[in-house]
Amino acid sequence: MLSRSHGRTSAQTRPLKITPNFTNVPLGSVLVEYGETRVMCTASVEESVPNWMRGTRGQGWLTAEYSLLPGSTADRSRRERQNVSGRTQEIQRLIGRSLRAVVDLRQLGERTITIDCDVLQADGGTRTAAITGAYVALRIAIEKLIKMNKIKTNPIREAVAAVSVGIVEGTLLVDLDYPEDQKADVDMNVVLTSAGLLLEVQGTAEKKAFSRAQLNELLDMAQAALVDIFEEQNVASV
Numbered sequence: 001m002l003s004r005s006h007g008r009t010s011a012q013t014r015p016l017k018i019t020p021n022f023t024n025v026p027l028g029s030v031l032v033e034y035g036e037t038r039v040m041c042t043a044s045v046e047e048s049v050p051n052w053m054r055g056t057r058g059q060g061w062l063t064a065e066y067s068l069l070p071g072s073t074a075d076r077s078r079r080e081r082q083n084v085s086g087r088t089q090e091i092q093r094l095i096g097r098s099l100r101a102v103v104d105l106r107q108l109g110e111r112t113i114t115i116d117c118d119v120l121q122a123d124g125g126t127r128t129a130a131i132t133g134a135y136v137a138l139r140i141a142i143e144k145l146i147k148m149n150k151i152k153t154n155p156i157r158e159a160v161a162a163v164s165v166g167i168v169e170g171t172l173l174v175d176l177d178y179p180e181d182q183k184a185d186v187d188m189n190v191v192l193t194s195a196g197l198l199l200e201v202q203g204t205a206e207k208k209a210f211s212r213a214q215l216n217e218l219l220d221m222a223q224a225a226l227v228d229i230f231e232e233q234n235v236a237s238v
Contacts, residue, residue: 002171004180005035013163013175013225018136018236026116028141030236032133035177036123041133043141046112053110060108060155062138064095064115066130072119091127092117094200098131098160098191099138101199107155113141124178128162128189132229135160139237159194161229165218167210172217174225186210190222194230 006014014035022031028043049061066088068077080088095117115137117130138156145151166176167186181187188203203215 002169002173004173005177010171010173011221011224013229014177016229016232018133018232020136020140020236026137026141027144028137028139030133030136030140031120032129032136034123034125034129034132034175036121037125037129037177038119038121039126039129039133040118040120041130041137042116042118043134043137044114044116045141045145046114047110049110049112058106058109060105060110061112062096062100062103062105062108062115063112064092064099064117064134066092066095066117066119066127068119068122068126072122091130094127094191094202095131095134098162098199099134102135102157102160102193103138104155104157107151107153109151111150113138122178124176124181125164128164128175128191131160131162131191132233136233136236139233143237159230159233160191160199161194161226161233162189162191163222163225163229164189165222165225167208167214167218172214172221174221186214186218188218188222190219190226192223192226196223 017033019031023029026042026044030041032039053061070076115134119126164176165174165188166184168180168184184206185208186205191200
């Protein structure tokens with residue numbers, strides 16, 4: 001039988017903790033912890049939009065950036081000062097897409113919200129933790145904009161969160177840590193709305209092909225696990 005960190009079953013996530021208002025300067029911020037993976041997510045607001053969006057009748061923009069800090073991994077990660085790696089670009093685009101899918105940008109007015117996701121410690125699942133934390137940071141920032149009378153209507157339609165699933169040594173698992181991810185036969189990230197709708201599924205057979213039945217089971221496991229994650233988001237956003 002596969003032994004997992006924190007003594008959890010195959011269907012259990014690592015202990016999840018979301019600390020709101022982790023820093024004081026940005027309008028919204030959280031520290032999200034999936035076990036030993038820790039990501040700081042901040043939401044900053046600019047009273048302008050990118051040049052290509054000007055003249056769009058008050059519509060705003062939402063984007064995201066992602067970074068592995070140098071001390072977040074066993075082998076020091078170099079700072080991406082000028083050239084951003086393909087992996088980083090792919091992850092920050094994923095975060096941005098996931099958030100924009102649940103936000104009515106017309107309600108933002110001509111302003112830009114940038115979500116920065118900085119990985120303080122990486123133990124697998126950094127992109128899924130970033131999406132989960134980014135939503136909470138965004139929600140906190142939006143609530144403050146409403147209290148400041150800068151926007152009248154909450155543009156967030158529903159919550160969004162993410163979790164990894166995979167197959168390791170023939171066993172289907174939820175929320176893979178780094179050692180599990182390294183030996184996974186199948187690795188998948190699932191992004192879901194609180195209404196149960198899929199926003200993105202990134203699944204790859206790393207070593208062995210998997211069946212349609214296993215795919216369905218992995219998606220069911222992810223959806224079940226995300227129920228508790230959505231609840232943690234709600235608690236942290238109050």
